[in-house]
Amino acid sequence: MSAQAPVISCKNVWKVFGDNPKRFLKEMNSGMSFDDIRAAGYIAGVRDVSIDVHKGEMLVIMGLSGSGKSTLVRCFSRLHDITSGTIEVEGQDIMSLAEKDLIELRRSKMGMVFQSFGLLPHRSVLENVAFPLEMRGQDKHTRRERAFEVVKLVGLEGREDYFPRELSGGQQQRVGIARSLAIEPDIWFLDEPFSALDPLIRREMQDEFLRLQQLLNKTIVFITHDFDEALRLADRIAIMKDGAVEQCDTPDQIVLHPATEYVRKFTEDVDKARVVHAGVLADKTATGEGEPVDASATVHEMARMLVNDAREMIPVKQGDAVIGALTRKSALDILLGAAS
Amino acid sequence: MSVETTTLPRQKASLSNAQLALCFVGAAALMTMVQYLGGLPEWLHRLPEALVPNFAGWLDTIFNFVKDDLGLLVLTRTLTEGLEWLLDASGNIFFGKRRWPNIGPIPWTAMAAVAAIIGYYLGGWRLALLGGGTMVWTALIGQWEIAMQTMSVLAIAAPMAFVIGLSLGIAAWKYAWVDYVIKPVLSVLQTLPFFTYLLPAVIFFKVGPTAGAVATTIYAIPPMILMTTLGLKKVSPEVVEAGKMSGCTKFQMLRHVYLPSARTEILVGVNQVIMLCLAMVVLTAFIGMPGLGAKLLAMMGSFKLGRSFEIGVTIVLLAVMLDRMSKAWVVKQPEHFERGTPFWKRHKMLVLGIVAFVGFTLMSLVVPIFAEIGRGQDFSQGKALDDLIKGFLSIEWVKATTGFLRAFLNVQVLIPFRNFMLSIPTPAFILLVAAFAMALAGRKQATYAVVFFSLVALSGWWDRAIITLYSVISAVTLAALIGLPVGIIAARSKKWSNRVLLICDTAQTFPSFVYLIPAIMLFGITDVAVIFSILIFAMVPLTRYTIEGLRTVPEEMTEAADMAGATRFQKLWSVQLPLALPTMAVGFNQAIMFAFFMVIIAAFIGTQDLGQELQRTLAGTDLGKNFVLGICVSLMALTFDLTIMKWAGDKKSALGL
Numbered sequence: 001m002s003a004q005a006p007v008i009s010c011k012n013v014w015k016v017f018g019d020n021p022k023r024f025l026k027e028m029n030s031g032m033s034f035d036d037i038r039a040a041g042y043i044a045g046v047r048d049v050s051i052d053v054h055k056g057e058m059l060v061i062m063g064l065s066g067s068g069k070s071t072l073v074r075c076f077s078r079l080h081d082i083t084s085g086t087i088e089v090e091g092q093d094i095m096s097l098a099e100k101d102l103i104e105l106r107r108s109k110m111g112m113v114f115q116s117f118g119l120l121p122h123r124s125v126l127e128n129v130a131f132p133l134e135m136r137g138q139d140k141h142t143r144r145e146r147a148f149e150v151v152k153l154v155g156l157e158g159r160e161d162y163f164p165r166e167l168s169g170g171q172q173q174r175v176g177i178a179r180s181l182a183i184e185p186d187i188w189f190l191d192e193p194f195s196a197l198d199p200l201i202r203r204e205m206q207d208e209f210l211r212l213q214q215l216l217n218k219t220i221v222f223i224t225h226d227f228d229e230a231l232r233l234a235d236r237i238a239i240m241k242d243g244a245v246e247q248c249d250t251p252d253q254i255v256l257h258p259a260t261e262y263v264r265k266f267t268e269d270v271d272k273a274r275v276v277h278a279g280v281l282a283d284k285t286a287t288g289e290g291e292p293v294d295a296s297a298t299v300h301e302m303a304r305m306l307v308n309d310a311r312e313m314i315p316v317k318q319g320d321a322v323i324g325a326l327t328r329k330s331a332l333d334i335l336l337g338a339a340s
Numbered sequence: 341m342s343v344e345t346t347t348l349p350r351q352k353a354s355l356s357n358a359q360l361a362l363c364f365v366g367a368a369a370l371m372t373m374v375q376y377l378g379g380l381p382e383w384l385h386r387l388p389e390a391l392v393p394n395f396a397g398w399l400d401t402i403f404n405f406v407k408d409d410l411g412l413l414v415l416t417r418t419l420t421e422g423l424e425w426l427l428d429a430s431g432n433i434f435f436g437k438r439r440w441p442n443i444g445p446i447p448w449t450a451m452a453a454v455a456a457i458i459g460y461y462l463g464g465w466r467l468a469l470l471g472g473g474t475m476v477w478t479a480l481i482g483q484w485e486i487a488m489q490t491m492s493v494l495a496i497a498a499p500m501a502f503v504i505g506l507s508l509g510i511a512a513w514k515y516a517w518v519d520y521v522i523k524p525v526l527s528v529l530q531t532l533p534f535f536t537y538l539l540p541a542v543i544f545f546k547v548g549p550t551a552g553a554v555a556t557t558i559y560a561i562p563p564m565i566l567m568t569t570l571g572l573k574k575v576s577p578e579v580v581e582a583g584k585m586s587g588c589t590k591f592q593m594l595r596h597v598y599l600p601s602a603r604t605e606i607l608v609g610v611n612q613v614i615m616l617c618l619a620m621v622v623l624t625a626f627i628g629m630p631g632l633g634a635k636l637l638a639m640m641g642s643f644k645l646g647r648s649f650e651i652g653v654t655i656v657l658l659a660v661m662l663d664r665m666s667k668a669w670v671v672k673q674p675e676h677f678e679r680g681t682p683f684w685k686r687h688k689m690l691v692l693g694i695v696a697f698v699g700f701t702l703m704s705l706v707v708p709i710f711a712e713i714g715r716g717q718d719f720s721q722g723k724a725l726d727d728l729i730k731g732f733l734s735i736e737w738v739k740a741t742t743g744f745l746r747a748f749l750n751v752q753v754l755i756p757f758r759n760f761m762l763s764i765p766t767p768a769f770i771l772l773v774a775a776f777a778m779a780l781a782g783r784k785q786a787t788y789a790v791v792f793f794s795l796v797a798l799s800g801w802w803d804r805a806i807i808t809l810y811s812v813i814s815a816v817t818l819a820a821l822i823g824l825p826v827g828i829i830a831a832r833s834k835k836w837s838n839r840v841l842l843i844c845d846t847a848q849t850f851p852s853f854v855y856l857i858p859a860i861m862l863f864g865i866t867d868v869a870v871i872f873s874i875l876i877f878a879m880v881p882l883t884r885y886t887i888e889g890l891r892t893v894p895e896e897m898t899e900a901a902d903m904a905g906a907t908r909f910q911k912l913w914s915v916q917l918p919l920a921l922p923t924m925a926v927g928f929n930q931a932i933m934f935a936f937f938m939v940i941i942a943a944f945i946g947t948q949d950l951g952q953e954l955q956r957t958l959a960g961t962d963l964g965k966n967f968v969l970g971i972c973v974s975l976m977a978l979t980f981d982l983t984i985m986k987w988a989g990d991k992k993s994a995l996g997l
Contacts, residue, residue, distance in 0.1 A: 079581050107587030118582035122600040124676060131596070132586035161676040189585075224434070 005091060006052035007187060007219045010077055013049045013085035015071055015243075020043035021083045034242035045071035046082070047243035053187075058213065058220040062230040062266075063240035071278075073189050076221060077110055080100060089187070107136040111180030115192040117172045119164040119179075125151060126160040129178045132250045136183070150178040153215075155208070170201040177209075181216070188218040195225065206232060227266045231275050238265050252280040256334075259333070273300040273335045278316045281326040281334075288313035288325035295323060299334045306331050356780050361786075364775035368768035375765050382948060383767040392800035396964035403963045407543070416544040426496050427549045430733050434492035435485050447704035447711040453696040455661070461689040463668035470664060474657040482718025483632070483654050489629035490621050491658075493549055497556040498617045502610060504557070505564020509609075510594070512565060513572040526562045531933065531977040534559060534620060535954040536970025538627050539963060542596060551622030560616040563610040571605025572598050588648065592636065604670060611666040619851035623941065626958055632658075633853060637944070641666055645861055646725030650855045663849040729861060746868045754867055756937040758810045767805070781986035788982055792975040799968050802951060808949035811942070812935040813873035816882075819931060823879040824924075827886025828912070837887050842882040844884040852938055854876060860945065870942040877938045878931040885927020889920030924987040929981060936977040 016025055016037070024042050037044045045068045053059045063069040074080040075087060078094050087094050091103070097105065109130075119128050126147050127134075133143035151160055153176040164172055173193055180188065185322035193209075194202040206229065213220065224230050230237045231251045238248040239262075247259035255275045258264035279295030293302055306328060313325040364836070373378045382388070407413045431437035456472030478487045484920035512519040534555070541555035575598055597605070625633030632655055639648040677686050684691050704711035716983030731739060769795045778786035796805050830840040859873035893916050901915040943951030950969050957966040 074581070077585060103587045103589060106585055109543070112582070112585040114582055116577040116578050118576070118578035120579065120582075120600060122603060122674065124674075135586050135588050135592055135596070161679065163674055163676060165673065166676065176582075179582070183587075206713060241643065280406060 004055055007055050008051075008053040008087065008089055008221070010052075011050045011085055013046055013072075013075060013087060014044070014083045015046035015068075015075055015080055016042050016044050025083050034244075044068075044243045045080070046075060048085075048256040049240075049243075049245050049326065050085075051238060051248060053219060054219060055219055056122060056217050058222060058233060058235045059238060060222045060224060060230040060234035060236070061238045061240060062224055062227060064225055067240040069225075069240050070191055070244075072231070073191055073221055073223050076207060077106070077112060077189055081283035101163040106185060107132065109186050110189065111156075111183060111185035111187070112189040112190065113173070113176045113180045113193040117164070117169075117176045117193050117196075119172060119175055121164055122318065124161050124163055125156060125167070125178075128164065128175055129182050131179060132183050146182060149176075150182050151175075153212070154178045155182070168201075170205060173197065173205065174208075177212070181212075182199050186219060188220045190220065190222045192223050192225065194229070202229075209233070231270065233336045239266065250280075252276045254281070270277050271300070273303065274298055276334050278302065278326060279318065279323070281330055282316035282324035284324040286313055286327075287322075288315035290315070292322055293326075294315040294318075301329050302331065303335055344904075351856065357782060358601060359777040360394060361593050361779035364771045368764070368771040368775070371768040371771075373572040373949070373969050374763050375763070375768075378952065380765060384767060386802060387797050387800070389800070393556055393805075395799055395968045396483065396962070398964070399967050400962075400964035406694075408456070411795060413544060416548075420545045420550050423496075423550050423553060427553060427991050430492040430495045431489070431549075435488035435493065437492075438752075445712070447701055448475065448484050448699035448713065449704060449710045450697045452476050452479070454693055457689060457693040459661075459665060461693075462672055462735050466879045467664055467668055467824070470657075470661050474654075474661045477657060478654050479713050480719045481650055481654065482713060482715075482720045483635070483651060484713060486630065486632050486635050487654055487804065488619075488657065490633065493553050493556065493621050493624075493629070493631065494614075494617050497621065498614050499796035500553070501557045501560035501564060501613045501617060505561045505609065505613065506606070507678035509565040510572065511569025513569045519569070523564065526565065527978065527981070528974055529558075529562050531936065531974040531981065532585060532970050533937065533951070533973045534623055535626070535940055535951070535958060536966060536973075538624065539958055539961075539966040540645045542627050542958070543961060543963060545932045547628055549629055549796075551627055552621065552629035555627075556620040558615050559620045560613045563612040563616065567612065568602070568608030571602030571609075575601040607666070611663065611670060614662050614666050615659065615849055618655075618662060619853070622655060622851045622853045625853075626944075626955065636853065636857075640856065640944075641858055642976065644722065644726055645857075647720070647722040647859050648860075649725055650720060650722060652857045656850050659849045659851055660846060664907065685812060688945070692910070702714075717880065718833050723966065731859070734950045742862050746863055746866060749871070750866070754871065756816060759815060761806050761810045763805060766802055770794060770797065777979065779984040780982045781990070785983045785986055792979045796972050796975055799972050801953070801969060801972055804948065804950045804953060805972050807947070807975065808936075808951065808973065809938055811870060811874060812932060815871045815939075816878050816931050816935050818871065819875045819879040819882055819935075820928070822875075823882035823931075824886055826879075827883040828890065829886045830883070834891075838892055841884060841887055844880050845886075847880045852934075852941055855938065856944065859942075864901045865946050870939070870945050873942055873945070874935045874938040879937045881914060881927045881934060882924075883927075886920070886924050889923030889927070890916050892923065893919045922988045922991040925984055925991070929984040929988070932980045932984070933977060936973060940973060 014025055018024060018041055021042060024040070028037070028040075032040075034044055034047065047068070049072060049210050051059075055062075061069045061072060071080060075082045076089070078087075078097070082095060089109070092103070093107075094102070102161045115312060120131065126144065129150055130143040130147040130265065133146060139230075149162065151157060154172060154177050156174050156178065159167065159171065164175065167175065173196075177193070180190075194205050209232065222230075222233060226232075234251055236248060236250055237254055239254070241262055247254060247263045249257075249259075252275060254263060255267050255270055255272045276299050277295060278293045278297045278299070281299075282295065288311060292310055293305070295316050295318040299306070309328065312328055314328055314331075315322050315325045317323065341823040371380065371384070375385055425440075428437060428439035429441060431444075432439045432441060434446040435445060452472050452475035455475045456468045459467035459469070459471030478484055507517075508522065512522050537555040537559055538551070541551040541558075543549045546556045564821035579597060579601055583593050588597060620627070621631065622633035622636070625631070625637045632651055634849070636648060636651045636655070639651060700710060702843075708714075709717065733742070761769075770790055772785045773793050774789045777789040796802065799805075821916070826840065830836040855877045857874045858876070859869040861874055861932070863869035897915055897919065898911060901911040906915065939947070939949065940954060943949070950973055953965065954969045954973075957969065
């Protein structure tokens with residue numbers, strides 16, 4: 001994405017659960033599958049994952065339950081200690097951190113949102129949001145100020161003194177989000193934040209989340225089991241199965257070129273026209289004539305034009321510069337399905 | 341045997357267990373027959389005196405070593421001074437003992453007002469009425485001072501039990517080895533008769549309130565430990581992770597995340613601590629602690645039934661009040677106020693409480709009756725009630741009924757049963773218990789049964805142990821005969837289930853001591869009174885768990901039975917009862933544990949069992965004997981506990997519940 005060093009960089013990460021995972025991993029032969037490992041009495045939560053997350057990027061990790069996605073994000077924040085491999089956060093190997101430094105890292109750089117909110121039931125909204133600030137020893141006045149600010153940011157103004165049980169699920173998750181943002185983290189982990197919510201509220205929260213991200217531009221690792229959600233939010237998607245990453249790429253690429261049969265199955269029912277952007281279809285060497293389309297427009301957005309226009313090659317622009325052209329046929333194939 | 345090869349391995353194992361159990365029963369029966377025919381050598385019938393090891397003596401040596409040579413006594417006596425100071429202070433506040441801080445006694449009106457306001461805060465006007473009413477009753481009936489004597493010890497013992505229990509609970513949750521060490525100790529402690537706590541308390545902490553407070557505290561610690569560990573283990577992993585991600589240190593985690601999240605279980609523990617403390621504080625009357633218990637003991641001893649009854653009511657009211665208030669506290673959730681609500685509005689109840697307290701205290705300075713109800717000013721109807729009760733009991737048909745019951749039960753049922761149990765040779769008896777454990781639970785439990793009962797035999801108190809067991813078995817059997825049908829009938833409708841459950845809940849909060857009152861009233865000082873008091877005490881869990889078991893049978897199953905055309909009885913017999921059985925077994929187990937507890941207290945009525953001997957040791961310093969007796973009771977109770985709970989657990993997992 002960018003030439004900068006990645007914010008999170010993990011290499012060959014393994015997380016194995018069991019009696020003596022370290023020894024097991026050392027003696028294990030490399031070809032063992034997830035089921036082989038399970039037969040040996042161990043569970044491979046994360047299998048040989050190497051992935052980078054760049055600054056300001058939103059990486060969505062998608063997988064079904066038990067695929068290891070939640071385990072992986074917990075390795076990033078060292079809620080789980082990994083069995084082997086390395087994870088570097090801003091160039092620092094987090095496995096080498098002492099307890100004190102780890103706490104410091106979490107207090108200053110990381111925020112996390114949980115599926116079932118993880119709110120403290122005995123604290124009011126404001127006290128929940130101020131909790132991380134209180135833990136790092138900020139004085140009462142500043143932490144109240146900051147908490148008010150974040151509560152307002154997530155749209156819960158006026159509910160500061162409510163207790164979690166007095167709020168709806170969506171509101172509770174807003175509290176969870178506010179708490180994770182209180183310390184102004186650089187890295188934001190969200191573990192299926194909207195999965196426990198009703199479909200309508202989920203949609204609303206996704207919009208809200210995109211709004212926040214526009215505002216804050218954090219580095220985000222977002223976990224979901226919902227492929228549509230992943231497509232809607234992600235800069236890049238990593239699809240996981242049995243602890244391993246099947247494919248990690250942009251939504252367009254995953255939809256257009258699924259790497260494995262497993263990934264293809266997910267993309268089958270997806271309306272590709274809503275995912276694929278003009279920029280991806282553009283052939284940089286080609287040129288076209290007439291009014292260019294914007295690179296960020298989806299095929300779906302171009303649909304009417306594609307059907308009515310007679311040009312074979314349509315130029316694509318990014319900003320004001322033309323970056324190439326797409327063939328109308330390729331776009332129509334995505335819109336209508338390839339002619340057999 | 342060829343059939344056996346086709347059955348599943350699990351069934352095969354249980355079959356051979358049952359066969360083995362049957363062999364045991366056969367052998368025991370054979371041995372008993374031989375004994376009846378006079379062919380059994382005496383040393384097989386009962387362990388010869390000469391072979392009884394001097395457990396008591398050895399224990400005494402150990403105690404003396406720890407007490408004197410290791411200097412434990414010096415330590416505990418030092419602790420006693422601190423404790424005594426605390427008790428004196430709370431005594432001053434509650435009933436005006438002439439000690440530091442010399443401010444008491446608090447006027448009863450102030451106390452009643454505060455109780456009512458706390459009640460209102462926790463649970464509305466009903467609890468306010470209960471709180472205030474209890475205090476007013478206690479004062480007007482003329483038992484204020486003794487009630488406050490009891491409360492002053494409770495006010496020290498319960499917080500101590502809470503703090504110690506909480507700390508140990510946290511330790512057991514945090515360090516596996518502590519848990520490992522504590523678990524077996526707790527299960528023994530919970531089956532050890534209360535009298536066994538009393539004597540060491542007396543020896544190490546001086547006779548009187550200090551020993552009473554210590555024994556009470558120790559007795560109330562185990563449930564607090566268990567509830568704390570349970571609560572901490574139940575904290576949701578996401579809340580824990582949220583705490584970690586907020587950058588909590590280990591201490592911050594405990595203080596701000598774990599403990600507040602485990603609030604419900606911890607408060608349930610507090611409720612249990614308070615209830616156990618009250619029940620025990622009353623019982624410490626046996627080591628001369630003044631208060632409600634001592635008064636009740638004296639009144640019952642001189643057969644003043646009216647006064648006993650009044651004290652019983654006071655104890656029950658106090659118990660129900662404390663129970664309901666602490667339970668209301670468990671479910672009480674914080675409420676939020678609008679921004680800018682002034683302090684007095686946020687803390688309306690606190691302000692009101694202080695105002696009422698100060699107001700009544702000032703008023704009592706002017707109006708003496710508001711401070712204290714003096715001698716002769718109370719409304720006690722002891723004498724009249726006494727006459728009433730005795731008059732009722734001497735009505736011809738009442739007398740005839742109790743007389744008949746007493747005679748019938750004694751002559752036709754209890755005495756023959758007791759004699760039969762005593763006639764069984766010791767080894768045969770052990771075999772029978774082993775067979776019971778084997779058939780229900782398995783070999784491991786059978787081994788425990790053999791070891792435990794052999795130890796009882798070796799203790800030299802076999803006959804008394806058997807008499808104890810006889811009381812327990814007869815009382816629980818009779819309790820089951822009454823309690824099970826009541827439970828089954830009540831479970832048929834939701835309304836009646838709730839009513840009976842409410843009665844059971846309330847009855848369970850009564851300190852065990854008060855169960856002696858109706859028993860003595862109806863049956864005087866007899867064996868039947870003993871059985872009766874155990875019976876009503878043990879009936880409560882039996883009925884309660886029967887209802888709970890039956891009511892929690894999943895609806896689809898009863899509906900399926902209905903659709904299969906089952907009659908009401910068929911449904912009960914082949915669907916509901918089998919599914920409710922594991923839960924009912926838990927109730928049965930609790931009934932037995934309650935019975936073992938009560939049978940010892942019933943020694944007060946006059947029994948010939950271990951309890952009687954235990955009570956006798958309280959007068960002396962015979963620690964060794966005291967412990968041997970206590971352990972005997974504990975071992976017998978544990979045998980049943982291990983067996984029945986294992987059975988209930990197996991059944992539950994087999995049914996997939």
